[in-house]
Amino acid sequence: MAVDSRTPVIVGVGQFTERIGDPDYRGMSAVDLATAAARAALTDTGADTAAVASAIDTIFGLRQFEISGPMPAVLGKSNNYPRSVANRLGADPARVVLEPVGGQSPQKLVTEAGALIVGGRADVVMIMGSEPGSTAKYFADREDKPDFTEHVDGQLEDRGHQIYSYIDEYTVTHGLTGAPVQYGLLDNARRSRLGLGVAEYRHTMAQLFAPMSKVAAKNPFSSSPVERSVEEVETVTGENRMICDPYPRLLVARDTVNQGAAAVLMSVESARRLGVPESKWVYLHGHSDLVEQPLLARVDLGASPAAVHAIDEALRVAGIGVDDIATFDLYSCFPFPVFVACEALGLAGDDPRGVTLTGGLPYFGGPGNSYSLHAIAETVTAMRDRPGQFGFVGANGGIMSKYSVGVYSTEPVEWRSCRSAELTAQVAELPTVAVTKTPEGTGTIETYSVRYDWPVRTGIIVGRLDSDGSRFMATSEDHELVALMSDGDPLGAKVAVTNTDNGNRATLA
Template sequence: MSNNNTPIIVGVGQFVSRETPTHGHVLSALDIAGEAGRRALHDAGAKTDLNAQVEVMAVLRLFEDSTRKVAIVNNPFGGSNNVPGSIARRIGVSPRENIYCAVGGQTPQRLVNQMSERIHRGEIGCALLVGGEAIANIKYATRNGIEIDWNEELDDDFTDLWPVNNADNMVSAYEMAHGLFLPVQAYPLFENVWRHKAGHSVEQHRRVMGTLFSRFTQVAAANEYAQFPTVRSAEYLATPSAENYLLSEPYTKWMVAQDSVNQGAAVLLTSVGNARAWGIPEQQWVSLHGYGDCDDVNVIDRPDLSVSHAQNLAVGRALESAGRRIDEIAHIDAYSCFPIAVLSACTAMGLDPATEHPLTLTGGLPFFGGPGNNYAMHGIAEAVARVRGEPGSYALVIANGGYLSKHSVGVYGAAPLAEWRAVDSSEIKQQLQAHPRAPVTETPHGAGVIESYVAAYRRGQPAIGYIIGRQASDDRRFLAIAADGDGDTLNGLFDSEPLGRAVDVTRRDGVNQFRFASD
């Protein structure tokens, strides 16, 4: 029998809206998150009113609030000055602690890890984790001139984790000055190195990515909460077209996370003792059997750009702490904002990416939908449903934030552990710090070789190009851009195989610039 303080998940809720907004009826992200929270409370099936039991509510940060320097979502309709408080009112709960979380796709899984520890220590008795996005509604209303006023003013206190948010620390000033910021202009750095190591041309790798993600579309098509429940073939995904246009080499539109969604998800946690006292049926209980958290160093410092060593460590710690091998895991949800996120996760799990084992429970961020920082909450909800439906089975959720930067992983099973133990990730964090780093120079000069690159489009035309290279004189890594107006250099990133090509690097106004070396 499990101890009374063993933490368990007792409720999950998901919501999706595919309705076309109309004047007077446009769901906000707070409305969507509120509905997901209500569903999670109802899902527990308690004999007691659980609304009165929620002590802590943690809300995933809206995408529109996730950057300060560059807006990634333009919301002209306003919002709440207290997002957690507004969602709590919609759900009908009055937590003593309302939290507005930090940034990152790892956050839902990290919250489950953290709240489980707090419940186990007896600090809290019940926590509700909730998030939602209404970016599709925002975009539709903006395009169609629908007027909305989502402004809300509350006097209640809440904890805003932005001051301790590490999003700004994921990228250095040096990296940002040379173009590394938006994910679609960062993940190609990893993807191109992976394909080069695999011996693929750009076109060959597009077919590999198309095959991988075509299987994800089949899962999304069968998921009632998917935003885009359509089966798409490998050929369709790999072939640029007017509808599936190129974004950044080697990605087409449908190979990357789609944030134009209206989706919400929530998870309710408590202890075994409380679950018994509140009359929550045991068939609703799901336990976190193992977990791991580890954040990687900045992109420029990673010795191998095709993988994340921090992800390897986090996945390994989660499986080890659960006492499970990967072949004992029946259900896997690998974060899938870009194909390389799945390929890197396969490396961490020791799986061939061509495996027939499904690698998503939702359908993935491009096809299920990519609701900002909250996607992994949907993955956890699906994992809970799977292990409830197959007692004795285990599920693995791999969550990723930033640029393969922040990793949180959980192993789930329906049977609560007889003796639950908190997992110490400090050792793997020390291992990460001891791991070799690439030598870097911020002031390269002269000859170099391209190690990886980004070639991004704007409205179908080559627009942005930068490289990570190695200085010929000492093999130190550097960043450099194609100078404005240098069409020959920019086009060279799109028209040929840039990897391994020789370049000449100069520095101007604090920014490194490159040209292809003369033959």
């Protein structure tokens, strides 16, 4: 099939991982990790790498954790992360962009880059990201700390970290300061809807995740290439300690990693001009990017209408069904996003196609906002090995706040538009729940988590007031209530809640 010369194709992908304990471990910076992956992506094009690097006109950079909020980068950072990488590659793009926080960003940027290319606003685009979490840990208690500070001149479109689009003073005051506790609320809300007990639900989570570790064990880019059994994943031990209810460590994204990933996209016209073999070309057949309602406004905290719409829309745009897909990589920071995607796809946990190509965030690694760029790299490689088949990438950001989907294949196809803006507007118009920020009285626990990572074990509660059914948040250090939350099942339990100068407090009613 002949396609328009402006049609975008992915022509190069690259990944890099270094592990503490490896003989050649260097403790690399974010810039150096991204550079290693970017060089691999340039090589992967099969064309002259210097020529491709020189042709790059746009670079999108993904944020690392160290620049994803107001805290300083303890080992220093570049003032222009994308240009620091570009300089090392011998590239001089006219435009570089630093994307906001969000795990959906890699897939969202592939879609954005494709639209720029087809619209004639870019010809050769690189997307790259990295996460130096293990470097930060490695040097935390050492005297010989490196200084990764760089000052690079040149244009930078910094879109800001935008972390406060996911959290606010109210949620932070009530303990929602990390992903495990945030997703713990969602998984426990889903458990409530399904009517499952604590042990039964943990077993289903372990059944879903343990097979991912088998994939990770064979992936040379994995940060933890160890196969785990269902029993290992679900059993709380000293090694597999509880992080935030309902998650022991082996159900939590592994963020202490050193990983980088990159992808090169260009127009068909540029690919021909630069001599990229057609065997390298992979097309984006379907795509979507949706935004969910704010966390506490959602009627069902155990569901994600935006993710469901995003999945359906990407398949519609691609013109295929679930049975046509050969590979999946579903964002797996915690079980909840995988459960949501599997339900939307009608995909059983034991489907022989599996739910990951990388090995999943707890085992392959969870390099912050960059994880799904690794998923895209694996999918592109798999599609080249399976000409004409389709690969599905589901990418999730925030507190199940944004969901982006890509459907990939070597089968030529011209660019297709999607209805993401229209569908996001529909999601925004769904019913919402009123929130009372300073509650007094009695209510019931709607969902919950327990923070085992704080000095004092603390219960985190989302409840409904008996007086008007409005939603509230509260924390508790009450021994009786926290014991129920840790060792029993508090869903539906009656609590008394009072407002203090430092947030709401709950006890058993």
